[in-house]
Amino acid sequence: MASGFPHRLGRVLRTPLGVAALSAVGVLALVAALGPPLFADAAARVDTAAAAGAGGAGHLFGTDNLGRDVAARVVVATRLTLGLTLLATAIGVTGGLLLGLAPTVLGRRAGRLVTAAVGVLVAFPGLLFVLFLATIFGAGTAGALLAVGLAIVPPAARLVQNLAAGVAGSDYVAAARILGVGRFRLVTRHVLPNIAEPAVLFTAQTMASILVAFSGLSFLGLGVQSPSYDWGSLLNEQLDRIYVDPVSALAPGAAIVFTGLAFSLAGEVIARAGGRDTTAAPASVPQPGPAAATPPDGALLHVDDLRVTFPGGQTPVRGLTLSIAAGEAVGLVGESGSGKSLSALAVAGLVPHPGRVSAAALRFDGHDVLRRPRTGTALAMVFQDPMASLNPALRVGRQLAEVAEVHLGATRSKAAARAVDRLAAVRIEDPARRARQRPHEYSGGMRQRAMIGMGLMGEPKLIIADEPTTALDVLVQRQILDLLGQVRAESGAALLLVSHDLAVVAQVCDRVLVMYAGRVVEELPVSDLAGRAAHPYTRALVGAVPTLDTDREARLATIQGRPPEPAERPDGCAFAPRCDRATARCLSERPDLTERGPHGRVACWHPVTAQVAGSVAGEAR
Structure with a gap:
């Protein structure tokens, strides 16, 4: 209906x-x-003998001073x-x-x-x-x-x-x-x-x-x-x-x-x-920063010293550096307010006004995004809220088809056919019928699948997924994560997964970047996330995730204190006030992100070296 x-x-x-x-x-x-x-005739007929007459059978509302019928004049x-x-x-x-x-x-x-x-x-x-x-x-x-x-x-x-x-x-x-x-x-x-x-x-x-x-x-x-x-x-x-x-x-x-x-x-x-009621301004264009370091060979996305600032001295992202190779899946994790979602928006050129983006380098697929912000269909974005990501006034199939019409030059009929095909590719049953429906007729998981399908309308080389499983139940979360894995396997696209859920990241990603107070404090393979994490903050995040072996009688582990506000600029390590390993040097000097082993980096004066048993990745899988 x-x-x-x-x-x-x-x-x-x-x-x-x-x-x-x-x-x-x-x-x-x-x-x-x-x-x-x-x-018209009755309204214009002058009858001085009946001037200013009262209402009656001949003149329902009477006559005016010239004897014209008032009712007729009102009608005319x-x-x-x-x-x-x-x-x-x-x-x-x-x-x-x-x-x-x-x-x-x-x-x-x-x-x-x-x-x-x-x-x-x-x-x-x-x-x-x-x-x-x-x-x-x-x-x-x-x-x-x-x-x-x-x-x-x-x-x-x-x-x-x-x-x-x-x-x-x-x-x-x-x-x-x-x-x-x-x-x-x-x-x-x-x-x-x-x-x-x-x-x-x-x-x-x-x-x-x-x-x-x-x-x-x-x-x-x-x-x-x-x-x-x-x-x-x-x-x-x-x-x-x-x-x-x-x-x-x-x-x-x-x-x-x-x-x-x-x-x-x-x-x-x-x-x-x-039955429907309806401030962000246009996204800011990234501004060049200092001279960039040479990007790693084969990097699909290379970001060097990315910063996002807002008026009043607030700097939610303070020098992010990362590289993603073709086909690689990288997770960006951290507490709420750590700057992970804003970093993803900055990479896509979607930071809301009055935010300002600067970087020493921001290159994607061989192009300088600082000078040419539009990435076309090579970059797909899956947002946190699938209901807000789809236009409620348009049919879902029409929204997907628009991508093919604008960027691939497809005709309306071919674009519509591709939209149905992409909905089928993301496991939406009866895609032809679903393409004619509007977003409110989809469940939360179906809307998120439709957003992934929209990204697949072109030929994406990088998919940025910002909390794609938020507000979804555990079964649907697993289906969405399996779908992302399938999309990667079939299309060869790289994935930047933004999440606060370490188990989700461990299930999907190859490598993890841990953010705190707008900076990356550790980078390591997923296999090392639980047992070999070196930064105390990463260890604290892993410890706060309950597993099947967690003692039900014990209180859940928490991280004491709070993250610093974006306007706060501590001289030393931002995590020092919450860290039980902090020394005077941690409070006065900020550690840089340095190499630790062949596949990891850490920004800490006193990294943890002891190995811990267990694996979040293993639990997730």
Whole structure:
């Protein structure tokens, strides 16, 4: 069964609220279409003998000072009133979309300027803004149309800016950026579809305010001018009779109230049918740092002295150096806040604003990423939250197909066929049917598989998986890890696995880098992780992982203290305050990462040399 917006709208329209809204809008449309041709003569017929007559059988709401039928004039005015309301709404919403999306499309400085301008305009009282614009444009239909329409632009732009900022910070937008999707395509394919429903809701609810504002201008004599008339001007004509013949005086007002309620009901129907609400700025481009060391031979990815800084002196990543060979699986582990996920984002060029990336070298597949950030389909990213990684407004198959269309030049049909094939490759049953579904119809494990499938739409040489098993149960975790292993075996792609789970890393990776306070403190083979780790922090991490041999009566091992904040810059070893092997030298001098054996490196003045029995890798496998 279809589960998109049209289906939900159809269900809501069958409720009492939907029936009421549809009936009210239908009545308005019918009156606007048939009113002028059927009642124009009666509305224009002057009968001085019946001037200012009360309501009755001949004239339902009475007559005006020239004897013209008030009810007929209210009916005839419906078309002009609704038409002007729709035009003013179109002006306001179009202007709001253009200004609201401008920060997403324009550069950072221009975007800030637009945002500041919108903020100033929103702070100006709406009613005074309308009157100010009406005075500038002058009395008349055109002036009132521009005044009311332009007055809606600032609040519409502010709403669109907020919605677009929320969508721009989503993982699926980051995935599109890493694939090289341009700014305008990001807006049309990823931002607009996800803000469409709340924007339409805002439009429907704003139409009632626009109707009242336009009628108010006509009531004050600044809107529609004689011989034309709308409900506001009719209300002005009959106001002096409100104590003598309130029915004829309130007829235009009743039409305004009824129409405003119809617009509000329509907005509520759209809100219920939508059922979805929607700040990160564009990722910073890595900046060159000091002179780079020579990369190892055959390195697919080489990073030297990678640093990520934020305003206020915060440096979450402080000199990361790593190399990954083709087909190799490397794990990046550490406590929360150690900088491992931010390091992965920096490699992919996805560090959120206002972060700044610098490095002595950042090379991938023979290209300098510092000067050419886009890596195309050679680099695939699997994010931590699979629900946020997929665009909820698009079908899963369509999102996968876009990769092949943009980067491989495939036709729409061939791209769709490849998307189904890739879903099958990641073990999603009935891939053709699943490709037509949206992300909310997938389970957590299926969404993560779909993200891996998206990475396989091209020919990835490196897959960066940032906590790919977070929030998944143990069985699904095992399936995802087996799938990553299968993908590596079939495609020959290298893997950078970011995780805080040592057992997960031990199951998948060949080599492990342990991060603490933004730096790599140890690098070693997985086989040495439990028994031959040299850094006290690595030993503490391994000791904090319970195994089948752990004494159930004993308290779980923990690491006392807390990691330093990104803004803290200790002179010595950052782990020294939590280390029971620390000396005065550890507190005053920071150790560098030095070679330890043929396959390891450690940054510690007093590394552990004793071998410990047991193996996390063995437990995991």
